[in-house]
Amino acid sequence: MTEITNFRGEATPQSQATRVEAEVAALIQRVGERVRRARERRGIPRRVLSDISGVSPRYLAQLEAGEGNISIGLLQRVASALDHRIEWLIGEEDPWNSEALRVADMFRSSSSDVQQAILRQLNPEPAETLRARRICLLGLRGAGKSTLGALAGQALNIPFVELNGEIEEQAGMPVDEVMALYGQEGYRKLEAQAISRIIATHDSMVLAVAGGIVAEPETYNLLLGHFHTIWLKTSPDEHMSRVRAQGDERPMSGNPEAMEQLRSILTSRETLYARAQAQLDTSGRSVETSLAQLLALIEDRKFLG
Missing domain, CATH: 3.40.50.300 (P-loop containing nucleotide triphosphate hydrolases)
Structure with a gap:
């Protein structure tokens, strides 16, 4: 994305807002993908995850599709139901490439x-x-x-x-x-x-x-x-x-x-x-x-x- 700057080379408020929106969209997409991958790795149907977490199936479907702007409280419920830490779902580092998570999976199995x-x-x-x-x-x-x-x-x-x-x-x-x-x-x-x-x-x-x-x-x-x-x-x-x-x-x-x-x-x-x-x-x-x-x-x- 090309950043708009003023004559001093500084980012304008408009370009900053656009960048923040893009970062938020990327975060929502990343969280949704990781929730879906974690659910599939556990072999849990979406409706069962809904029962365990208390989050509606419709909300989970939107979340996994990268369309759900889920609250921190609801995301914590989903993370707990998946036996995950919430930071594994939102961090920039891919948790499935994380040594700590790999060791945790080996220990669990x-x-x-x-x-x-x-x-x-x-x-x-x-x-x-x-x-x-x-x-x-x-x-x-x-x-x-x-x-x-x-x-x-x-x-x-x-x-x-x-x-x-x-x-x-x-x-x-x-x-x-x-x-x-x-x-x-x-x-x-x-x-x-x-x-x-x-x-x-x-x-x-x-x-x-x-x-x-x-x-x-x-x-x-x-x-x-x-x-x-x-x-x-x-x-x-x-x-x-x-x-x-x-x-x-x-x-x-x-x-x-x-x-x-x-x-x-x-x-x-x-x-x-x-x-x-x-x-x-x-x-x-x-x-x-x-x-x-x-x-x-x-x-x-x-x-x-």
């Missing part, structure tokens, strides 16, 4: 043993010391986190805590109201604060967390570093039937694609959930059987020392 070996090198304090006797149950709603967590806490004579309960106590309102008032970003901040408070006040416990926490990189890494994590998993059909058995018809109400969306969410999060130290499949098993297997797993892995 490596086995649990390799990840633990790397963490031991990066963190001189033994992981077992950091995790103490704290156990965290991960997984989507309906996997059995609350039921098995409460029963395991009783059997092991250690406290059982649901993270959403801690968030509600901290905020002084139900989680639904927190989301309505502060949005996804505000909820995630309270979530991270609640975990830090729990780590500071509990050396031995069973914690159940919301299924989407794995999409928040810093918070999830905090969990992985300070808790013995167990992924409770089951089939999509059982996830849905258990939620409905609890009297919650919202997943299916007016949404014929609810089951397909649930399958997509499970698929998109499998790699993240697999970072947990252990897994327990509760499909087709009674509560009593699953509890016995959970207690045996905790004992075999010496999560309580």
Whole structure:
């Protein structure tokens, strides 16, 4: 672009404004392309990214096409849902040519043993010391986190805590109201604060967390570093039937694609959930059987020392 200058060779206000507009357009185009590439690399359909991030499919389509002038708050939601840092989407340097991102991708896709070996090198304090006797149950709603967590806490004579309960106590309102008032970003901040408070006040416990926490990189890494994590998993059909058995018809109400969306969410999060130290499949098993297997797993892995 040829720059217009005055007789002293200085850029005129008009030429400066034109340059700024071009830079803004280039930024929007760059962000859209990187969001699309990040989504495709994760194998997440746009409608699933919409569900996770709380950003409408129409807005995401405009964003990926380089036509959406997205706010910083909404872009942060999209970045969190993609397990990305927001600066990876807006920086001038291509993140896929970044050594740090390449290493992060290699770490995420490596086995649990390799990840633990790397963490031991990066963190001189033994992981077992950091995790103490704290156990965290991960997984989507309906996997059995609350039921098995409460029963395991009783059997092991250690406290059982649901993270959403801690968030509600901290905020002084139900989680639904927190989301309505502060949005996804505000909820995630309270979530991270609640975990830090729990780590500071509990050396031995069973914690159940919301299924989407794995999409928040810093918070999830905090969990992985300070808790013995167990992924409770089951089939999509059982996830849905258990939620409905609890009297919650919202997943299916007016949404014929609810089951397909649930399958997509499970698929998109499998790699993240697999970072947990252990897994327990509760499909087709009674509560009593699953509890016995959970207690045996905790004992075999010496999560309580």
